[in-house]
Amino acid sequence: MPQHETELIVVDTPEGSAAGAAEPEAVSTAEELEVASSEQQVSRAEFDQLKADRDQLQDRLARLQAEFENARKRAERDKLADRDYATVSVVERFLPVLDNFELALKSTGSEEQLRSGVELIVKQMEEILRQMQVIPIPTVGEAFDPRYHEALGSVERVDLPDQHVAEEIRRGFKLRDKLLRPAMVRVVSNPKQTGE
Secondary structure (H helix, E strand, O other), X not given: OOOOOOOEEEEOOOOOOOOOOOOHHHOOOHHHHHHHHHOEEEEHHHHHHHHHHHHHHHHHHHHHHHHHHHHHHHHHHHHHHHHHHHHHHHHHHHHHHHHHHHHHHXXXXXXXXXXXXXXXXXXXXXXXXXXXXXXXXXXXXXXXXXXXXEEEEEEEOOOOOXXXXXXXXXXXXXXXXXXXXXXXXXXXXXXXXXXX
């Protein structure tokens, strides 16, 4: 079945006449009369108003699209600036630690002096992490928790309860409640408790 598109015919009507009424001399043949009766007729004033509304909506749409694009770019710039600010804040805290490591490498003291110097640097790093609310995950003696512990093997021991952490291989850390990395541990396998 063929589809028919409705065309708008703009008819200049004198002020005060009803919109949509065609003057008799405007339609000259029966064919034109048939076409005119099937098409919607609009006065020139209505057509101009519709065209102005359309142009206004297109302009508004273009402005909104530009504003959205500008807001997206601004948000991306702000995100990068925030990331840079956070990075600078962290790096500034760790630069003194790096300085102390370099001093330790240049040190000509005894092995014991070097060891105590490195221990002080580790304490300095732990203090910086604590200030940043990065805390170590408790391990040895704690019940094994797969959310925070990564088991690398088991150790047979009778002095600790079964499925508890026997030793820590690598420390794990949390930032407040968010896991940064799990602790690598060995888990107790207590034969006295597993047989019961």
